[in-house]
Amino acid sequence: MQTSNLIIALLVMSALAYFFGYQRSRGFARQLGGVSNLHSLPTYYGMRVALWCGLPSVLLLFVCLAFEETIISKMLLSGIPDEIRPTSIAEYNLLMNKIENLASGALSSEGVKPALLDAAAALGYLRDMSQRLLTGLAMLVAGGGGFWGWWRMSAQLRARQQVEKIFKGFLLLCASLAIFTTLGILLSVIFESVRFFQQVPISEFLFGLEWSPQTAIRPDQVGGSGSFGAVPLFLGTMLISFIAMTVAVPAGLMSAIYLAEYAGSKVRSFVKPALEILAGVPTVVYGYFAALTVAPLIRDTGTSMGLSVTSESALAAGLVMGIMIIPFISSLADDVINAVPQTMRDGSLALGATHSETIKQVIIPAALPGIVGGVLLAVSRAIGETMIVVMAAGLAANLTVNPLDTVTTVTVQIVTLLVGDQEFDSAKTLSAFALGLMLFLVTLGLNYIALRVVKKYREQYE
Amino acid sequence: MSALTMNLTATASEENSFDSAPEQTVVEDTVGFPLVDDPKIRARNASVFYGDKQAIFNIDLDIGKHEVIAMIGPSGCGKSTFLRTINRMNDTVDGCRVSGEFLLEEDNIYGSKMDVVELRARVGMVFQKPNPFPKSIFDNVAYGPKIHGLAGSRVELDEIVENSLKRAGLWAEVKDRLQQPGTGLSGGQQQRLCIARAISISPEVILMDEPCSALDPIATARIEELIAELAENYTIVIVTHSMQQAARVSHRTAYFHLGKLVEVNETEKVFTTPEHKLTEAYITGRFG
Ligand SMILES: Nc1ncnc2c1ncn2[C@@H]1O[C@H](COP(=O)(O)OP(=O)(O)O)[C@@H](O)[C@H]1O
Ligand SMILES: [Mg+2]
Numbered sequence: 161m162q163t164s165n166l167i168i169a170l171l172v173m174s175a176l177a178y179f180f181g182y183q184r185s186r187g188f189a190r191q192l193g194g195v196s197n198l199h200s201l202p203t204y205y206g207m208r209v210a211l212w213c214g215l216p217s218v219l220l221l222f223v224c225l226a227f228e229e230t231i232i233s234k235m236l237l238s239g240i241p242d243e244i245r246p247t248s249i250a251e252y253n254l255l256m257n258k259i260e261n262l263a264s265g266a267l268s269s270e271g272v273k274p275a276l277l278d279a280a281a282a283l284g285y286l287r288d289m290s291q292r293l294l295t296g297l298a299m300l301v302a303g304g305g306g307f308w309g310w311w312r313m314s315a316q317l318r319a320r321q322q323v324e325k326i327f328k329g330f331l332l333l334c335a336s337l338a339i340f341t342t343l344g345i346l347l348s349v350i351f352e353s354v355r356f357f358q359q360v361p362i363s364e365f366l367f368g369l370e371w372s373p374q375t376a377i378r379p380d381q382v383g384g385s386g387s388f389g390a391v392p393l394f395l396g397t398m399l400i401s402f403i404a405m406t407v408a409v410p411a412g413l414m415s416a417i418y419l420a421e422y423a424g425s426k427v428r429s430f431v432k433p434a435l436e437i438l439a440g441v442p443t444v445v446y447g448y449f450a451a452l453t454v455a456p457l458i459r460d461t462g463t464s465m466g467l468s469v470t471s472e473s474a475l476a477a478g479l480v481m482g483i484m485i486i487p488f489i490s491s492l493a494d495d496v497i498n499a500v501p502q503t504m505r506d507g508s509l510a511l512g513a514t515h516s517e518t519i520k521q522v523i524i525p526a527a528l529p530g531i532v533g534g535v536l537l538a539v540s541r542a543i544g545e546t547m548i549v550v551m552a553a554g555l556a557a558n559l560t561v562n563p564l565d566t567v568t569t570v571t572v573q574i575v576t577l578l579v580g581d582q583e584f585d586s587a588k589t590l591s592a593f594a595l596g597l598m599l600f601l602v603t604l605g606l607n608y609i610a611l612r613v614v615k616k617y618r619e620q621y622e
Numbered sequence: 623m624s625a626l627t628m629n630l631t632a633t634a635s636e637e638n639s640f641d642s643a644p645e646q647t648v649v650e651d652t653v654g655f656p657l658v659d660d661p662k663i664r665a666r667n668a669s670v671f672y673g674d675k676q677a678i679f680n681i682d683l684d685i686g687k688h689e690v691i692a693m694i695g696p697s698g699c700g701k702s703t704f705l706r707t708i709n710r711m712n713d714t715v716d717g718c719r720v721s722g723e724f725l726l727e728e729d730n731i732y733g734s735k736m737d738v739v740e741l742r743a744r745v746g747m748v749f750q751k752p753n754p755f756p757k758s759i760f761d762n763v764a765y766g767p768k769i770h771g772l773a774g775s776r777v778e779l780d781e782i783v784e785n786s787l788k789r790a791g792l793w794a795e796v797k798d799r800l801q802q803p804g805t806g807l808s809g810g811q812q813q814r815l816c817i818a819r820a821i822s823i824s825p826e827v828i829l830m831d832e833p834c835s836a837l838d839p840i841a842t843a844r845i846e847e848l849i850a851e852l853a854e855n856y857t858i859v860i861v862t863h864s865m866q867q868a869a870r871v872s873h874r875t876a877y878f879h880l881g882k883l884v885e886v887n888e889t890e891k892v893f894t895t896p897e898h899k900l901t902e903a904y905i906t907g908r909f910g
Contacts, residue, residue, distance in 0.1 A: 425716075503753035507816070510711060510749075511766040511823065512742035521765070526756045 163225065166295055170221070170302050174214035177306035181209025181313065188315045200320035208319040211326055212309025217302035224294050232286045239282060241275050259283055349600060352593035359587040360388045365594060367391065371557035371568075373577060373588045388591050390598065392557040396474065396567030400553060401542040403478025403563055404485055408542075409535055411482075412489025419490070420497040421519055432494075439487035447551035450480035455552055462564060472554035475563040481548050485538050492537065496530030496614075497523060533614035540606040544599065546571040570595050653897045654887035655874070658686045662827060662857040663708060668722035670703050670712065677703045680722070681883045683876065685827075690849060690858045692868035692889065695878035696904065701861040704878070705829050707731075708859065709745040710738050726827070743770055746820035750832040752812035754804035754819075759796050762804040762815055763787060766823040782822055790818035791848050810841025817848065821856070828852065830860040834867065846871050865905055869893050877901045 185205035189195045195202060233256060237245070246252035261267035262280035269277055313319075357365070368389020415435070419428055455476035462469030469475075500523050508518040524531075554566035555576060577592035661684035670678035678700045685691050693701045703712065710731065712718045724731035731741060743766075754762050763783045766772075773779035783800075787793040792814040796807070804815050813833060820828055830849075834842040849858060849871045862868050868875050868889060875892040877885045877900070885898040896902045 501753070503749055503751055504755065506711065506714070506747075506749060507753040507755065507819075508765070509714060510709060510742055510747035511769065511819065512739045513765075513769050514739060517769055521769075522755050 162291075163221075163294075166221065166298060167218070170214060170217050170298060173217075173299075173302045173306065174210040177213035177309065178206040178210035180306075180310055182206035184209075184310060184313055185315075185319075188313070192315055198315050199318055200323075204319040204323050205313060205317070207323045208317075209306060209309040209313070211323065213302050213306030215326070216305045217298045220301050221294065221298050224297070228290055228294075232283065232290065235286060236279050236282060239275075239279060244273065244275065346600065349593050349597045352590055353597045355585070356587060356590035356594045359590065360594075364388060365390050365591075369559055371573070373573075373591055386587055388587065388594075390570070390595065392559045393568060393570045393573055393595065394598075395559060395561065396553070396557070397543055397569040397571070399474050399561055399563065399567055400478045400481060400549060400569060401539060403475060404481035404542045404545075405535070405539060407479055407482025408485035408489050408538060412486045412538075413493050413531065415486065416490040416493035416497055417519060417524075420494050421515070421523070432491075435487040435490055439491070441484075443484065443545065443547035444551070446480050446484045447547045450476050450548050450552035454480055458564075467564060469564045470554070470566045472552060472566045473564050474553060474567045477549050477553040478563065480552065481542055481545055484545070484548065485542060488541060489534055489538050492534030493527070493531050496527045496534065499530065500526045529613050529616060533610040533612075536606050536610035536613065540603040540610070543606075544571065544603055546575060550575055570599050574599075652682065652883045652886060654885045654891075656683050656876070656883065656886040658684045658689075660687065661685055662687045662689070662727065663859075664723070664725040665704075665707070666723040668704070668707060668720070668724065670700070670707060671719045671721075672715070673717045677881050678707070679881045683883060683886065685857060685859060686873075688853060688855070688857055689874065690853045690860065690872045692872035692875045693859065693861045693878060694863070694865060694868050694875060694904070695884075697863075699878040700881040701878050702831050703881075705831055705859060705861055708827070708829055709742050709747055711747065713738065743823050744825055745827045745829060746823065746825035747829045748813070748816050748820050748831070748833045751836050752809055752816050754807070754812050754815050756803065756805055758801045759787075759804045759807070759815060760800040763818050763822050766819060770823055772823060786818040786822040787815075789821055789852070790814045791844065791851075792818055808841070810837050810844060813837060813841065813845060814848065817845075817852075821852070825856065827857045827859065830858065832861050832863060835863060842867070865893065877904060879904075 182202050182205060185198060185202040186195075189198050189202065192198070198205075236256075236259065240255075244255070246255050258267065259276060259279045260283070262269060262272065262276060263283045269280075365388050368387060369391050370387045370389045371392045372387050374386055415431075419431060423431065451472075455471055455473060458473055458476050458479075459469045459471050504522055504526055505518055508522045509515075513521070549569045549572050553569060553572060555568050555572065556566045557568050557573070558565055560567060574592045574595050577589060577595075583589060663685040665681060665683045668678060668681040668683075669676060681704065693705065695701055706712045707720050707724060708726075708731070710720075712720055720732065726741070726744065729736060755765065757765070760783055763786050764773075764779055767779060767782050773782055784793060784797075787796060792811060795811060796815075804812065807815060813836075817828075817833075834845050837845065846867060849860065852858060853871075860868075860871065872889045874886060875889045876883060877892065877896075877898070879900050885892065885896060885901045887897065891897075892901060893905055896905060
């Protein structure tokens with residue numbers, strides 16, 4: 161049976177198991193004179209039997225599927241004569257591909273070594289076998305499990321608690337999914353970065369002042385030897401983030417203060433959703449706004465003032481990124497300002513302070529940790545932002561803090577390094593992972609600090 | 623189940639017993655002595671509305687100089703609302719409207735010449751829950767004087783802070799830790815800090831809205847002592863849920879019921895021989 165059909169079959173069996181479990185508990189209830197004499201409601205008994213039937217068999221299915229390919233390949237490999245036995249991973253993959261294609265008929269068998277033809281035939285056979293084996297096994301486990309669950313039922317059985325436990329485990333599994341994914345990403349990035357640092361010394365990467373990742377693809381090619389100093393990229397990232405924050409922090413904070421302290425409920429009910437919509441605009445839209453509207457504007461203005469401005473300036477990207485981040489900051493700051501207890505305002509007002517004195521001297525200081533936390537979160541967003549800088553900041557890795565110059569950022573370089581055909585073990589490509597790792601660490605650190613700060617702030621008023 | 627039903631009937635019949643004594647369950651005029659000679663605060667025909675809902679109905683009340691007056695009554699009867707009309711804290715509530723005449727000595731509290739900032743400097747307030755600012759103990763007390771420019775120099779400011787803390791009975795406990803956060807004090811100390819904060823700008827009147835309801839009995843006793851001391855220099859209006867407290871600290875007691883001022887009398891009289899049926903019902907614990 162095909163795997164998908166098998167899963168459907170298991171589901172049907174579980175449904176049947178539910179029905180039988182339900183019926184049996186009903187039977188118990190009749191004997192005892194009512195459902196209230198059972199430990200749990202009949203649905204729980206049904207669910208418990210269904211879980212006994214479905215859970216072990218599905219688990220078994222997934223475990224077997226995970227190992228099926230490896231076992232089959234091992235078995236195939238043992239039948240391959242020594243002279244064509246693969247010596248490297250690349251050769252091994254090639255060989256397996258070939259056998260696969262022969263087996264599926266995508267490759268004609270003419271002029272192919274008989275050993276390979278044998279292997280292809282074996283492959284089909286093994287697949288077939290394993291499929292049958294698996295079907296039988298899963299059905300057996302499902303039937304057995306279901307029967308076991310049904311057999312062990314009694315009126316005193318704590319079915320409700322058991323189902324509850326399994327449900328909790330299932331929720332935990334879902335919750336850990338995201339964590340494991342992050343861990344997986346981190347591990348893969350670390351792994352590739354280590355490969356990069358085998359080719360390029362870590363000190364050059366961290367402290368080198370020049371970034372030009374062009375390496376010779378063939379040994380005889382005349383070309384750059386490649387230099388991987390990440391300082392210009394990080395400087396560029398910081399420059400643009402800094403410009404963005406100088407726009408976003410004051411504007412976001414002011415609008416939050418206005419919304420939280422001055423705006424009437426009518427204005428608030430209109431402005432707040434509007435700001436949230438702004439936060440939902442795709443960054444690519446901001447990107448072309450930056451590249452096609454803001455950048456030329458800045459260039460023309462600058463030129464008319466006698467400044468030399470490149471058409472892809474850090475200023476343009478930073479300004480637009482700042483606008484993008486305003487709603488982020490204002491909504492976070494709005495929340496923390498609103499979280500400052502009303503009694504704090506009353507205390508200040510009752511002392512004869514004006515509204516703005518109260519805001520400046522009591523509310524902002526009280527909300528400051530939360531605001532700082534929000535700003536740090538915003539910084540890590542600015543650092544990780546990609547689309548706007550790809551479109552508006554440029555590619556030249558200049559070591560400069562002049563906002564009118566072209567700079568490039570870490571994210572832009574990662575994109576350009578990985579777009580298009582790449583050789584996956586060249587230093588050039590691998591450097592993207594090293595950059596990614598650095599970016600990950602920086603934003604992780606920022607987020608960690610930010611969350612700590614915000615948490616500490618929350619505790620203050622509890 | 624049956625106990626609950628019984629309870630319900632019991633309450634219902636109690637309400638009926640009120641209806642059967644009609645002469646004094648409908649509040650016509652305040653009984654007792656609501657008016658005094660040469661008052662500090664004079665309220666006439668005072669009404670307060672939250673939107674369309676009236677919370678205070680035509681109250682006439684005088685508060686004497688250096689008097690401690692207690693306001694009691696069931697929850698939601700408008701004690702806080704009336705208290706907050708005196709320093710115009712109701713201004714900060716959306717949709718709240720006040721009518722009637724309010725005088726602080728000769729000055730019209732709601733008059734166009736009255737500056738809220740100046741009014742609140744003359745009428746201080748202590749709230750139900752201690753609300754120190756998240757600043758140091760020193761800065762909490764220095765906040766008011768700084769805003770009103772009461773101190774010409776750092777030395778003067780130090781003096782004001784020290785005096786206020788002393789008068790609030792907190793100086794001995796905090797003089798070595800003035801730079802530590804005020805939020806780190808115990809509840810009772812925080813409330814005394816708030817009192818020090820209120821008297822730091824030398825107000826004439828101090829309004830206290832259930833100042834002890836979040837405190838333990840020892841801290842409460844400490845605050846009550848303090849109120850007695852403060853009465854020498856200030857006029858104090860205190861809202862309280864504790865009748866013992868009202869009896870201990872106040873000269874006169876005002877009993878509020880559903881937004882109306884039912885009875886104002888010497889505190890002792892209110893608690894021994896109340897004039898009004900509703901007052902009697904309240905102090906004997908028939909409802910609350
Ligand atoms: N901000 C407000 N908005 C609307 N109604 C209010 C507000 N504050 C108080 N009220 C209403 O006014 C009445 C008196 O309230 P309050 O003065 O707080 O009573 P007390 O302090 O005696 O318990 C209550 O019915 C209450 O529901
Ligand atoms: Mg109240």
